[in-house]
Amino acid sequence: MRIIIIGAGVIGTAIARELSRYETDVVLLEKTADVANGTSKANSGIIHAGYNADFNTLKGKLNVKSNPVFDKLCADLKVPFKRIGSFVVGFNEQDLKELKKKKENGEKNGLNNLEIIGRKQLISQEPNINKNAKYALYAPEAAIISPYELTIAYADNAVINGAQVVLNTEVYDLYFEDGKISGVKTNQGEIKADLVINAAGLYSDKIAGMANDEFKINPRKGEYHLFDKEYGDIVNHILFPMPAKNSKGILVLPTVHGNILIGPNAYDTNDKDELSTTNKGLDEILKGARRLIPEIPEKGIITSFSGLRAALDSGDFHIDFSKNKGGLINIIGIQSPGLSSTPAISEMVVQMVKDYSNSEKYNLKLKKDFKQENPKLPHYYEYEEKEKVDEWQKIVKENEDYGEIICRCEHVSRGEIIDAINSPVPAQTIDGIKRRTRASSGRCQAGFCGPRLLKILSDQLDIDPLQVSKKGSGSQILKARSKQLILEKTKQDKKAGDQ
Amino acid sequence: MKNYKIIVIGAGPAGLAAALQASKDGIDDILVLERDKYMGGILPQCIHNGFGLEYFDQELTGPEYADKFIKDIDKNNIKVLTETMVLNINQDKIITALNKSNGVLKMKANTIILAMGCRERTRENIQIPGDRPAGILSAGTAQRYTNIEGFIPGKEVIILGSGDIGLIMARRMKLEGANVKAVLEIMPFSSGLVRNKVQCLDDFDIPLKLKHTITRIEGKKRLKRVEISKVDKDFNLVEGTQKWIDCDTLLLSVGLIPENELSKAMNLKLHPVTGGVYVNENRETELKGVYACGNVLHVHDLVDWVSEEAEIAGRSAAEYLNGNQEKRNQPIKITPEKNVTYTVPQKIEYKFKDKKFIKIFLRVEKPMENVKIVFSHNEKSILSYDKKIVMPGEMVTVNLPAALIKNDMEEIKLSIVEKVGEKNGRT
Numbered sequence: 001m002r003i004i005i006i007g008a009g010v011i012g013t014a015i016a017r018e019l020s021r022y023e024t025d026v027v028l029l030e031k032t033a034d035v036a037n038g039t040s041k042a043n044s045g046i047i048h049a050g051y052n053a054d055f056n057t058l059k060g061k062l063n064v065k066s067n068p069v070f071d072k073l074c075a076d077l078k079v080p081f082k083r084i085g086s087f088v089v090g091f092n093e094q095d096l097k098e099l100k101k102k103k104e105n106g107e108k109n110g111l112n113n114l115e116i117i118g119r120k121q122l123i124s125q126e127p128n129i130n131k132n133a134k135y136a137l138y139a140p141e142a143a144i145i146s147p148y149e150l151t152i153a154y155a156d157n158a159v160i161n162g163a164q165v166v167l168n169t170e171v172y173d174l175y176f177e178d179g180k181i182s183g184v185k186t187n188q189g190e191i192k193a194d195l196v197i198n199a200a201g202l203y204s205d206k207i208a209g210m211a212n213d214e215f216k217i218n219p220r221k222g223e224y225h226l227f228d229k230e231y232g233d234i235v236n237h238i239l240f241p242m243p244a245k246n247s248k249g250i251l252v253l254p255t256v257h258g259n260i261l262i263g264p265n266a267y268d269t270n271d272k273d274e275l276s277t278t279n280k281g282l283d284e285i286l287k288g289a290r291r292l293i294p295e296i297p298e299k300g301i302i303t304s305f306s307g308l309r310a311a312l313d314s315g316d317f318h319i320d321f322s323k324n325k326g327g328l329i330n331i332i333g334i335q336s337p338g339l340s341s342t343p344a345i346s347e348m349v350v351q352m353v354k355d356y357s358n359s360e361k362y363n364l365k366l367k368k369d370f371k372q373e374n375p376k377l378p379h380y381y382e383y384e385e386k387e388k389v390d391e392w393q394k395i396v397k398e399n400e401d402y403g404e405i406i407c408r409c410e411h412v413s414r415g416e417i418i419d420a421i422n423s424p425v426p427a428q429t430i431d432g433i434k435r436r437t438r439a440s441s442g443r444c445q446a447g448f449c450g451p452r453l454l455k456i457l458s459d460q461l462d463i464d465p466l467q468v469s470k471k472g473s474g475s476q477i478l479k480a481r482s483k484q485l486i487l488e489k490t491k492q493d494k495k496a497g498d499q
Numbered sequence: 500m501k502n503y504k505i506i507v508i509g510a511g512p513a514g515l516a517a518a519l520q521a522s523k524d525g526i527d528d529i530l531v532l533e534r535d536k537y538m539g540g541i542l543p544q545c546i547h548n549g550f551g552l553e554y555f556d557q558e559l560t561g562p563e564y565a566d567k568f569i570k571d572i573d574k575n576n577i578k579v580l581t582e583t584m585v586l587n588i589n590q591d592k593i594i595t596a597l598n599k600s601n602g603v604l605k606m607k608a609n610t611i612i613l614a615m616g617c618r619e620r621t622r623e624n625i626q627i628p629g630d631r632p633a634g635i636l637s638a639g640t641a642q643r644y645t646n647i648e649g650f651i652p653g654k655e656v657i658i659l660g661s662g663d664i665g666l667i668m669a670r671r672m673k674l675e676g677a678n679v680k681a682v683l684e685i686m687p688f689s690s691g692l693v694r695n696k697v698q699c700l701d702d703f704d705i706p707l708k709l710k711h712t713i714t715r716i717e718g719k720k721r722l723k724r725v726e727i728s729k730v731d732k733d734f735n736l737v738e739g740t741q742k743w744i745d746c747d748t749l750l751l752s753v754g755l756i757p758e759n760e761l762s763k764a765m766n767l768k769l770h771p772v773t774g775g776v777y778v779n780e781n782r783e784t785e786l787k788g789v790y791a792c793g794n795v796l797h798v799h800d801l802v803d804w805v806s807e808e809a810e811i812a813g814r815s816a817a818e819y820l821n822g823n824q825e826k827r828n829q830p831i832k833i834t835p836e837k838n839v840t841y842t843v844p845q846k847i848e849y850k851f852k853d854k855k856f857i858k859i860f861l862r863v864e865k866p867m868e869n870v871k872i873v874f875s876h877n878e879k880s881i882l883s884y885d886k887k888i889v890m891p892g893e894m895v896t897v898n899l900p901a902a903l904i905k906n907d908m909e910e911i912k913l914s915i916v917e918k919v920g921e922k923n924g925r926t
């Protein structure tokens with residue numbers, strides 16, 4: 001049986017990995033040049049504890065169920081993950097009431113470690129917190145993760161276990177036979193399928209529409225700013241303010257790689273590709289973040305980005321079979337806590353796939369040789385963090401490429417970059433290398449390693465340097481070879497002169 | 500663990516000149532560590548001329564200037580390890596480096612000379628909002644692509660920032676056949692050398708738009724256009740002056756930041772204006788036996804000054820190793836005042852011995868004409884130099900004669916004031 005998954009975000013890749021446990025043909029289609037190119041690369045990267053959502057909602061249930069799974073999952077998939085805990089910070093009695101409500105809700109959801117702490121304890125844990133902060137709801141289970149590394153790791157593991165990830169392939173229609181799915185039409189041609197899983201994120205309403213299932217996603221933009229590691233110890237936990245109407249407010253949190261992230265704001269937009277950042281947004285986010293940590297500096301920002309929440313009017317996730325056609329599963333409205341819920345979402349979807357295949361007389365059997373783990377690739381920065389740099393010697397002795405640092409800011413070696421280009425889902429763009437190795441994600445933002453990465457990519461992929469791109473076709477870095485423009489010009493001038 | 504008398508970090512003009520000077524002063528056990536394939540630092544990609552007029556009294560290109568030092572390094576048998584990245588230095592002067600053939604290298608040094616140069620500020624440093632497409636790069640990176648790798652990064656080019664690198668690259672891109680549409684500068688004056696403005700923009704009819712900046716970037720995959728706006732004297736945008744310009748490439752020349760990650764690893768404090776460490780007249784940092792020179796200490800506009808400064812550091816390291824230094828009873832602070840943004844050094848700490856004067860580098864905040872550079876002690880002028888013009892883009896060097904420095908001094912102030920009675924109608 002062939003199962004096509006549309007969209008290689010964290011949802012699509014997680015499902016691909018879960019399905020690759022079975023003897024079946026799994027094909028993951030992604031329209032951009034890499035996995036993790038949509039919302040899954042631009043979010044807060046929090047594995048929420050699960051006190052926010054009502055347990056009666058699907059997202060509430062799936063979040064709570066998923067949270068405990070991440071330690072083992074990330075160890076298996078070699079994804080950076082840290083259970084650092086979170087504080088929702090309150091300033092007055094009204095806030096305290098709200099915090100208590102949240103705690104109660106969390107307890108209903110089965111969280112037993114929630115705690116409301118006072119000023120003293122808060123300051124001892126977060127010395128830089130606003131001096132007017134009085135209370136906080138502490139959730140030790142909240143954790144941080146690298147969301148794009150999780151997505152890439154799911155995809156890599158799926159490929160290791162036999163799934164196919166097909167990039168640069170956009171689904172523009174579905175086709176059916178006798179009311180049942182029989183394949184997808186893409187810019188690369190038609191692909192037959194017995195079952196299609198719509199995990200197209202912001203565009204999942206459009207895909208559903210191809211089966212006449214009506215949904216409307218309202219994209220809501222959130223901007224972020226990331227600070228230099230130099231400021232990495234300004235906070236120790238995930239800090240939430242009291243929630244705003246459309247979002248959880250402006251947060252301040254460390255990232256798994258030791259930077260500080262602030263954001264997001266929340267603006268409705270009707271353009272699903274609108275990912276620009278604005279001055280107004282920056283001011284708003286700085287202001288919001290400073291309510292929690294007044295000393296947030298302005299000059300330490302090393303990059304800014306935004307993500308789009310794929311919200312349905314109901315506010316909840318929708319995960320169900322198509323109402324109109326057989327063999328189509330729609331996964332729609334996966335906004336926050338979508339990332340936190342991936343294990344339970346993929347488990348739920350796999351159960352649906354099993355049910356469907358049984359009803360269609362396909363028998364899904366578990367593979368005997370499923371590989372639970374991704375190989376552990378060496379990263380110099382991890383040796384540095386653990387102060388075990390001497391042990392890197394062994395790795396260089398085996399392969400000298402690990403002895404040449406290419407990214408000066410994040411200390412990434414040539415060997416690590418070549419690994420990324422040769423990984424199960426290979427990095428084929430500068431951004432692809434960045435997300436897999438951190439090269440070019442530091443303070444100089446590719447100023448130093450840009451030309452070096454370009455050369456490695458063109459050598460390894462055996463393509464013309466002019467073809468190397470930032471994020472796929474149309475985003476090539478270079479425009480011409482030396483003298484090319486001037487020669488073309490002279491030719492033109494000459495022609496004009498001849499006439 | 501292997502020990503060296505001097506380890507120099509960086510084989511740019513600063514590192515090379517420092518190593519050579521120390522070698523001339525009798526130190527034989529010197530190691531220079533360089534992360535790039537070749538020596539010369541940023542110079543090999545600066546193929547234009549304009550180097551060496553002060554130091555060699557001869558106009559050279561960047562590679563030619565570097566070559567003169569590289570030849571001497573070879574002649575003097577100074578050990579250089581290229582393709583070797585220094586990753587850490589601790590306060591005990593233990594250096595961790597990495598390369599292909601040796602792997603992890605740990606070495607100890609009696610003295611260290613920091614000469615890591617600087618890096619360019621990025622779009623993020625100056626917060627230009629908008630999309631994040633390909634086609635936005637720093638001018639220095641574009642220079643490397645063009646002059647070393649043999650590729651042109653863009654056809655329709657806008658340059659933000661009129662610092663020297665921006666000006667040089669405007670001309671370079673034009674010579675390569677690109678359409679350089681404008682150089683934008685937020686200040687009311689160009690921040691580069693005057694000669695570069697004339698030779699790179701005026702001679703090539705490239706417009707310089709002063710008091711302008713970029714307020715938005717558009718393009719999903721590759722840059723499509725930028726929005727430019729005029730700013731007032733407080734750098735606020737002037738409403739109604741916004742204009743879109745189509746382009747596929749934006750080069751940023753918006754300042755350099757000394758590359759002090761290693762200095763920070765040693766817990767050295769950074770000066771808020773220079774971005775470099777604090778040094779005394781020997782270019783010695785707050786850690787005894789650790790020196791800094793060149794662009795890692797403060798950004799220089801002329802490589803000639805870099806070489807000169809590096810020689811001070813090299814000579815001082817040799818003196819230190821030879822036990823040939825004596826501290827003053829108390830250090831003398833050098834404090835920048837009126838229109839002086841910073842000085843290097845920030846203090847005088849040693850007795851002079853045979854030194855006749857110390858050289859002081861400084862920068863000004865705003866342009867002024869017909870000025871006096873005044874050294875004062877206890878509010879009394881002790882020395883002044885006349886100068887026709889001072890500009891933020893041009894570093895000023897002045898000598899402070901040893902004879903004027905008295906043992907009981909605690910602080911010398913430096914200021915720049917208008918010459919009275921000689922105004923020529925302008926301010």
Ligand SMILES: Cc1cc2nc3c(=O)[nH]c(=O)nc-3n(C[C@H](O)[C@H](O)[C@H](O)COP(=O)(O)OP(=O)(O)OC[C@H]3O[C@@H](n4cnc5c(N)ncnc54)[C@H](O)[C@@H]3O)c2cc1C
Binds near residue numbers: 010032039169
């Ligand atoms: C600002 C913000 C903050 C968030 N913070 C958190 C958080 O802290 N914790 C948390 O748990 N969740 C968070 N979320 C939610 C989380 O990011 C999402 O739930 C999750 O990333 C959704 O993943 P996805 O795979 O559904 O979507 P995506 O990552 O967008 O993946 C969909 C993919 O489908 C592809 N695609 C679309 N159409 C087609 C087509 N026709 N053919 C082929 N491919 C197609 C797209 O290119 C894309 O790669 C946040 C979201 C936002 C926006």
Ligand SMILES: Cc1cc2nc3c(=O)[nH]c(=O)nc-3n(C[C@H](O)[C@H](O)[C@H](O)COP(=O)(O)OP(=O)(O)OC[C@H]3O[C@@H](n4cnc5c(N)ncnc54)[C@H](O)[C@@H]3O)c2cc1C
Binds near residue numbers: 545
């Ligand atoms: C585009 C441009 C145009 C210029 N034009 C002129 C001009 O016309 N005339 C003029 O006089 N001057 C000019 N200059 C200035 C001159 O080039 C610089 O002042 C000079 O190169 C600074 O020397 P430096 O040794 O301090 O730094 P750099 O030249 O930057 O050298 C620093 C060296 O240290 C190495 N390094 C850094 N960190 C490490 C580490 N951790 N481990 C190992 N090695 C490390 C670097 O690889 C580099 O080789 C120009 C500069 C630029 C960029």
